[in-house]
Amino acid sequence: MSRGGLLAFAITVVTVALVAVGAIFPSTSAFASASGVPSAVRRPSSPQEAVETLVEEISRKDWAAAYNGLANKNEFTEQDFVRDLTGTHPSLRSYASLDGFDLHPLHASADTAQIRADLTWSEVVGTYHEVRDLKVIHADNQWQVAWPLVKEPRVPPQVLAVNYLRWDVVYRGPEDDWGAQDVESPHVRIVDMHPTDRAGAVVLVGELLNEDVVPAFVTVKATLLSKNGSAIATEDAFDKMSHVLLPKQVTPFRIDFQNVRLAEVDNIRMNPSSSLIAASADPVVEIEDQKLNGLPDSSLTGKLVNQSGQVVNIAHVLATFYDNNGQPVWVADGYADRALLPQIPVPFTTSLPADLSGRVSRYRVVASTYSSSHLQ
């Protein structure tokens, strides 16, 4: 037999052997994912394994398998379970996927155990953490998780009267004479700007005011200039600012220049720009119970309350932190992972660098909102 023939024969034998092994000793995870058979078939032999199985099923969005494996599934429907994980209304959570998890056993006995699951969800604007304390019960010779269902509060049916206010813009047409005036761009002004050196980067924090009587779409771009006047780098604030400003509204902004030292910078050219935008004055969002939390996990927490009647799908929170002199020292942002239903508080957290925690004496929080009804 030639060498090629020998190799072909060897590959065939190994393949047949591997197929036989796979058929006799199937992998439980492959079995479950391929067939959709619920995890109950696998009969987890420890609390840890039961939670791991459940989290893996949630990670695969195999809701049926996850629900069927729960110890307390008679207390709620599969739909309730899915809503708890993905939200009732479209939000960042609806499109998030489970990126990882950490399990911390809190308590264990022969029949029950308590495990803290620290879930890391990945969404389009970053990651967020969710902590669930799971009770695991031993029954019928297996361990099952009793899911701590959190039902979204519902607002009683009612009619909310809203004086709806919006702006529309009519621009000049292409057939107009060159002298025909066009609508004026909104007048905006940087009311504060402060550069700092942080961890090998130059960070600009400041505030921009729409001093006009019309809504504005705003951006802020900054260019660092060296001593000889040449540009070192140009960046803009991107998501560290609110881009739609109603009349007299103020947004913070933060622009990060990585790998630049402030000592290299002689001058900074700020370029705020604005254009007219069709906008709505609603919804109004109250930011309740704002609290600055000290070390070790320095952060600003609070609750967003939608004072209007329409559902807000995504809420973006921007926090400006000031020192004793009233100078802005940091701008942080965060998102509410759930949709804001009318009058239902939704918590949020924005982090603050630990080294700035002691310097901050005041803060200001604004929220910008996105509703899918506006996008239609």
Place this chain on the structure above:
Amino acid sequence: MTLRCTFAALWVVCAMATVASAQNMQLELPKNVKAGSAVSISTAGSGKAVLYIVSPTQTLRRDVQLGESAVIAPGELHNAGHYSAFLVGPSSAQTTEFDVSSERPSTLSFLAKPSRLPVDLHDGISGVVYVFDAFRNLVLAPTEVSFELSETGGATQTRTVTARNGVAWLRLDSAPKAGSAQFQARVDGITEKRVVQQVSGEPCNLRMSARRSGTRVELETEPLRDCKGNAVPDGTIVTFIERNNGSESTVDVPLKRGIARTDLPANDGATISVATGVVMGNEIRWPR
């Protein structure tokens, strides 16, 4: 294609001009012609010739019978400027120069800036008028341009400016009263209109009141006005801030029908303040 033809014609014309200047002959043509008018060009001699009329913006070519008049029809010679005419015969050439001047004003290009500005601003509004004839030639002759700014409430500012080299401009103050003003420029019965929105200035005397409503405190501003008494436009953001024991609640509320209204948690001992833009309002200690 047109450009190439123009260059070719210019080259021929330049060559003919050299001959013509050598013979020092003149065509009979008015020295000044109004744009768009008919022109009759008299020629002398016999036989056939070609007439070229050239300017930086226009070139015409006509076959003519020498001894007869060549006629340029109305509207054909429409660009104002300095022209050369060349009559090229079989053995000689004649040349002359003339000007085409703009006709009477027909259209105005009116630049009114800005389209929106705060009330009571000195020299805040600028108006610039370019005067053109029917063929879009700038009318260089001095022309009286009348500007009129009619404000809401009937007050009118009127000024007459003489356009020089086709341009007239002026500056006007914005009115103390907010509203849309009609800005008009007029020349010989030709009128162009623009709208200038005069809007309220910074809010003055921002004041709010508070009253309990269950577990909440209802907050409402007085009708918001600027220092000239103009109502601040709806949609202007008013920020309410409640501070209590190291905790804060804030809400940005748009003005609706002149007032901003919201509610915040009724925490005893809380301090509630109000602001809009960079203007601070009054402060309330709750309960009052």
